[in-house]
Amino acid sequence: MQLSRSLTKVLLLSPLAVRSFTPALPHRAFTTARFMSTDGGYNRKPGVSAPSEIRDFVTSNPGSVIVVDARNPDFTIEPGDAKSSSKAPLAGSTPGYRPNSVNLVFDRVAKGMDLKPLEDMGAEKTTPIITHCGGGGRGQKAKDFLIANGYTNVINGGGPEDSDCWAEFGSI
Numbered sequence: 001m002q003l004s005r006s007l008t009k010v011l012l013l014s015p016l017a018v019r020s021f022t023p024a025l026p027h028r029a030f031t032t033a034r035f036m037s038t039d040g041g042y043n044r045k046p047g048v049s050a051p052s053e054i055r056d057f058v059t060s061n062p063g064s065v066i067v068v069d070a071r072n073p074d075f076t077i078e079p080g081d082a083k084s085s086s087k088a089p090l091a092g093s094t095p096g097y098r099p100n101s102v103n104l105v106f107d108r109v110a111k112g113m114d115l116k117p118l119e120d121m122g123a124e125k126t127t128p129i130i131t132h133c134g135g136g137g138r139g140q141k142a143k144d145f146l147i148a149n150g151y152t153n154v155i156n157g158g159g160p161e162d163s164d165c166w167a168e169f170g171s172i
Contacts, residue, residue, distance in 0.1 A: 044165075047140035048158040054130065054168040057155055061128040066121060067091065067101035067157070067172050070113065070133045070142040084134030088160035088170060100172045106138045112145055129154045130169050135161035 044050075049057070058065055069091035072078035081090075091101035102121055104113045123129070129151060131142040136158040143156045158165040 044158060044162060045136035045140065047143065047156045048136035048162065048165065049155045051164040051168050053155065054157055054165055057128065057130065058169055058172070061153075065100060065128045065130060065169070065172055066118070066123055067098060067169060068118065068129055068131045068142055068146070069101055069103045070106040070131055070138040071103070071159075072105045073103065080134055084160050088166065098170070098172060104142065106133070106142045106145065108138070108141075111141075113142060115146075115149060123151075125150045126153055127151070130157040130172070131155070132157040132159040132166075132169075134159045 071081040071084060071090055073081075073085075073090050073093065075082040075085075085093075089097060091098055091103040093103075102117050104115065104118060106113045118129075129146060131146065131154060132139040133142070136156055139156045139159060143154050146154045157169050160166045160170065
């Protein structure tokens with residue numbers, strides 16, 4: 001489908017405008033649309049915080065941020081996670097790397113994750129948490145799950161596919 005020139009401009013300028021035009025777009029066109037970042041240009045998935053927001057979050061919570069890696073180490077279940085793991089190892093897979101991170105697999109079928117490892121790290125409901133996966137989709141689902149389970153200080157950091165965001169928290 002050919003989008004009109006004016007609608008194409010709206011799609012690139014405003015995520016809110018994209019949502020407001022959703023009914024007029026064929027389903028196929030909308031599901032392939034990506035959102036433009038306001039501070040860089042990488043096409044971030046909805047819900048992924050901008051690098052500046054992540055930087056502010058980390059700076060305002062020095063030494064206390066926990067990073068929740070929602071990727072699955074079983075690449076037969078989540079083949080796409082193999083790609084992002086080549087850019088950044090899964091949390092807990094390399095001793096000493098990312099000491100404040102934990103791998104809590106977001107299970108798409110069960111629509112949840114086991115929070116016990118997070119609790120074992122001493123996380124409280126107000127602990128600052130950055131969720132991520134390869135690029136932000138499951139990171140957002142993990143964020144939503146944590147909030148639904150009472151965690152109040154959670155943002156979605158996208159993942160190693162978004163190098164600008166990853167630069168702000170990838171070593172935590």
